[in-house]
Amino acid sequence: LAKTTQPISMDSYEGQEVNITCSHNNIATNDYITWYQQFPSQGPRFIIQGYKTKVTNEVASLFIPADRKSSTLSLPRVSLSDTAVYYCLVGPTGGGNKLTFGTGTQLKVEL
Amino acid sequence: GAGVSQSPSNKVTEKGKDVELRCDPISGHTALYWYRQSLGQGLEFLIYFQGNSAPDKSGLPSDRFSAERTGGSVSTLTIQRTQQEDSAVYLCASSLNLDRGEKLFFGSGTQLSVL
Numbered sequence: 001l002a003k004t005t006q007p008i009s010m011d012s013y014e015g016q017e018v019n020i021t022c023s024h025n026n027i028a029t030n031d032y033i034t035w036y037q038q039f040p041s042q043g044p045r046f047i048i049q050g051y052k053t054k055v056t057n058e059v060a061s062l063f064i065p066a067d068r069k070s071s072t073l074s075l076p077r078v079s080l081s082d083t084a085v086y087y088c089l090v091g092p093t094g095g096g097n098k099l100t101f102g103t104g105t106q107l108k109v110e111l
Numbered sequence: 112g113a114g115v116s117q118s119p120s121n122k123v124t125e126k127g128k129d130v131e132l133r134c135d136p137i138s139g140h141t142a143l144y145w146y147r148q149s150l151g152q153g154l155e156f157l158i159y160f161q162g163n164s165a166p167d168k169s170g171l172p173s174d175r176f177s178a179e180r181t182g183g184s185v186s187t188l189t190i191q192r193t194q195q196e197d198s199a200v201y202l203c204a205s206s207l208n209l210d211r212g213e214k215l216f217f218g219s220g221t222q223l224s225v226l
Contacts (some may be wrong), residue, residue, distance in 0.1 A: 046216070051211075094208050103152065
């Protein structure tokens with residue numbers, strides 16, 4: 001199983017760019033990298049997914065180096081509403097028990 | 112429905128009682144997952160259903176836990192003889208299981224409290 005390691009917590013201020021890095025040294029060839037956001041009392045919500053290089057959507061960017069042993073979620077100009085737990089998930093399609101969530105990164109955004 | 116629906120949203124029960132938690136996945140989604148999340152913790156995998164294949168039950172913590180998925184749609188997670196350590200949020204997720212990466216869509220969960 002591709003184990004992931006993320007910082008436990010991060011603090012930022014409104015308007016700043018936040019980068020959260022996830023390490024996944026034993027990622028497999030058919031594994032994808034997916035990031036989820038979770039607010040209190042809600043289930044996780046899909047943010048972005050990638051396999052290699054860079055992916056960008058309307059809320060975030062995902063940077064993946066050539067060796068794919070890590071990935072960085074980039075949130076541009078965060079606001080208070082971005083305060084949440086962010087999970088990095090590594091696994092294949094139809095991953096079943098391989099889709100394991102770590103403890104995530106608690107991001108706190110302040111004024 | 113538009114998203115994954117779970118019921119009940121909250122369940123309080125007494126130790127030793129049985130409980131059933133329900134999940135209605137997004138229509139057409141072939142894969143269904145159950146996870147458990149204890150307070151302040153990450154998600155713990157419980158069970159995975161994919162189409163008509165035998166479910167992956169490798170995450171179920173004990174034989175008091177079981178789950179079924181009827182007609183490839185609705186799923187029920189049953190916990191027999193509940194214990195206080197079963198108290199947690201039980202989350203259900205469904206996905207399309209596409210070839211190019213899997214995206215899980217989660218319900219809001221069932222908060223289970225065992226007194």
